[in-house]
Amino acid sequence: MKQVIDKWGKSFGIYLILMIVFPFVMPDEYYRSVGIIIGLHAIVTIGLCLVMGLAGQISLGQAAFWGIGAYTSAVLTTKYGLSPFVGLVASAIIPGLFAFILGRAIAGLQGYYLAMATLAFGYIVQIGITEWEPVTGGANGMISIPKVTFFGDSELSMYYLIWGVVTCVLLFSLNLLHSRVGRAFRAIHKSEIAATSMGIDVRKFKLNAFVVSGMFAGISGGLYAHYMGILDPQPFGLHESIKFLTMVVIGGMTSIWGALVGTVLINFISEGLIMMSEVIPGLQGDIDTIVFGAILVLIVMFMPEGLVPRLRTLYEKSQAKKAKAKAANLQSDQRVERKATT
Template identity: 90%
Template sequence: MKQVIQKWGKSFGIYLVLMILFPFVMPDEYYRSVGIIIGLHAIVTIGLCLVMGLAGQISLGQAAFWGIGAYTSAVLTTKYGLPPLVGLVAAAIVPGLFAFILGRAIAGLQGYYLAMATLAFGYIVQIGITEWEPVTGGASGMISIPRVPIFGDSELSMYYLIWAVVSCVLLFSLNVLNSRVGRAFRAIHKSEIAATSMGIDVRRFKLNAFVVSGMFAGISGGLYAHYMGILDPQPFGLHESIKFLTMVVVGGMTSIWGALIGTLVINFISEGLIAMSEFVPGLQGDIDTIVFGGILVLIIMFMPEGLVPRIRSLYEKSRAKKTKAKEELQRMERKATT
């Protein structure tokens, strides 16, 4: 944790200030709800960044873990009367178990085969939620899901609760990134053969990343259920998985901060499309899926490292040029004086 504070203390401080002030700068309830949705998505994308950017795995089923977490907490609180906090704990554990089982089953798969396996898992989960009507309510969904009674019951309290969870997830992930485990993940991402030759248990580390990612998505799903108060299977399909994937790729797969920035960028684009659809009827429907797919292709073609690593690289090059110019100027001044 000390290394995280030393390396990311300033960035995390700026993040905290922006997060705390946002509801007061944007006091409108609509923008607060947008901030809440961004926070929920950020929890998922940070976990997905651990899987893709560190462990080097492709997952197209992240929305499935999101849905499992949401329905787990919703069922426990509405049908069995358990407290929402118990539901949220279960919303982390149950998707984690599913991720463990799936991770063990597909441990030998890589590349497109892994992507197809997670895609199939996402379809199975969405169909299961839709067809298991006695428990999940089927296509009609569930209603009267209670709010989480922490910090009160208002929109503002829910905002701070969700972003407090985002902060914990962010700190945990940054700590992992700067630990021995993070170095092992980076070695696996660069070359699994080289990592294995160094004594790293590649399968175990990949499975751990997959489970943690599933748990993060489950926590976010549980919070989503308690925030919305209603659920239906529609948000937990391929469309949302592609959206999560786009957020990570746009921000930068190898950057935890990139996952957060990518989430902000894609959500702002999504809100922009919604606003434009009021004036341009052709932008209604599933146009956002096409837009996100196009963004994903363009980023992969022209900026595969993502926004945050590209900006960091440009900043470092600029600093290096300024330092070199300053040293050259000092050398010329010394030469002139002699």
């Protein structure tokens, strides 16, 4: 934790200030709801960053874990009368078990084959949710899902609950990144062969990353279910998985902060497109899919490392230039002083 504070203390302080003041700067209920959705997505994308940026895996089924978590908590609370907090615990455990089973099954796959396997899993889950009508309500979905009571059930209390979870997930991930496990993940990402030769159990670490990512998505899904109060299978398909993937790639796959920044950017772009579609009818429909696809292609072509790592590199270069110029000025002043004394 000390390493995290030393390296990211300033960034984390800025994050906390922005997170705390946002609902007061934007007191409108609509913008608070946007902030809540951003928080829910951030939990998923931080987990996906662990899988893609650290473990070097490609997952196109993240929305499936999101849906499993949402329906787990919704079913337990509406059909069995359990507390929403019990449902939220289960919404982390059950997707984690699914992630463990899937991770063991596809442990030997890489690249496109891994992506196709996770894509197939996503389709299976969405079809299962749709067809298991006695439990999930099928295409009609579920209603009357109870709210989570956290110092009340207002929009503001839900906002701070969700962003409190985001903060815990963020701290856990940053701490993991700077631990022995994080170093093993980075070695795997650079070269699995080299990591294996160093004695790292590549399959074990990949599986761990996949399970943690699934649990994060499940927690977010459970919170989503209790925030919305209703559920249907539509949000848990490929479109949402591609959206999560775009958020991570834009921000920077190797950066936890990048996942958060990418989530914020994509959600605001999405909201902007919705507002524009109200003015320009031709933008209605799947225009967001086209825009996100175009952004993804442009980022991969011109900024493959992502936005946050690029900005960090530029900042470090500018600091290095300043330090070099300062050193040169100091040497020049010293020469002048020596000449003056002689």
